[in-house]
Amino acid sequence: DSGVTQTPKHLITATGQRVTLRCSPRSGDLSVYWYQQSLDQGLQFLIQYYNGEERAKGNILERFSAQQFPDLHSELNLSSLELGDSALYFCASSRTGGGLADEQFFGPGTRLTVL
Amino acid sequence: GENVEQHPSTLSVQEGDSAVIKCTYSDSASNYFPWYKQELGKRPQLIIDIRSNVGEKKDQRIAVTLNKTAKHFSLHITETQPEDSAVYFCAESQKVTFGIGTKLQVIP
Numbered sequence: 001d002s003g004v005t006q007t008p009k010h011l012i013t014a015t016g017q018r019v020t021l022r023c024s025p026r027s028g029d030l031s032v033y034w035y036q037q038s039l040d041q042g043l044q045f046l047i048q049y050y051n052g053e054e055r056a057k058g059n060i061l062e063r064f065s066a067q068q069f070p071d072l073h074s075e076l077n078l079s080s081l082e083l084g085d086s087a088l089y090f091c092a093s094s095r096t097g098g099g100l101a102d103e104q105f106f107g108p109g110t111r112l113t114v115l
Numbered sequence: 116g117e118n119v120e121q122h123p124s125t126l127s128v129q130e131g132d133s134a135v136i137k138c139t140y141s142d143s144a145s146n147y148f149p150w151y152k153q154e155l156g157k158r159p160q161l162i163i164d165i166r167s168n169v170g171e172k173k174d175q176r177i178a179v180t181l182n183k184t185a186k187h188f189s190l191h192i193t194e195t196q197p198e199d200s201a202v203y204f205c206a207e208s209q210k211v212t213f214g215i216g217t218k219l220q221v222i223p
Contacts, residue, residue: 002158042204042215042216043216044213045211056211058211092159103161103164104161
């Protein structure tokens with residue numbers, strides 16, 4: 001157990017819908033990262049937040065957005081869902097900010113299926 | 116990702132042999148290079164990392180080497196065991212980019 005929690009574990013929805021994925025970082029970690037992992041694919045970095053502020057952006061679609069709250073938990077919002085958005089979404093946390101600077105601890109992931 | 120190239124994409128070795136996975140990066144400002152292991156159906160976990168001020172780091176059967184001039188770094192696993200079978204990802208720090216992954220199969 002990495003100490004990072006993600007909910008829900010599984011999510012099945014239809015095209016055009018909107019969903020919210022939630023992540024709670026390890027105690028003491030200020031950075032939260034979101035990744036998308038499609039079937040047999042690598043980890044695509046979406047976005048990083050550090051202490052409530054956006055710190056780095058990857059290949060995140062305009063239909064996707066995220067935020068980090070004062071208690072440091074983060075939410076990833078996916079809207080106008082398409083079939084191709086079906087994937088495993090990981091959240092990771094680390095102590096520091098500024099891109100990738102130290103060990104990331106990954107959550108168990110949320111499996112999103114868009115039908 | 117385009118900032119990191121990883122190869123091979125698949126690797127099969129006999130138990131006890133060594134395995135080497137290589138990554139090449141493009142951004143000379145990158146200064147932190149981790150390796151993650153992802154077992155089937157599980158989350159990625161850090162197995163070793165290296166910073167740009169050193170050329171090599173070892174942890175038991177695992178080692179990472181870094182060549183900043185050539186902009187490449189490699190993961191070395193010696194005396195492989197079946198439990199080493201997994202997908203291994205390299206990453207670079209500047210753009211938070213992960214390699215495509217190497218599926219390692221250790222044959223008993």
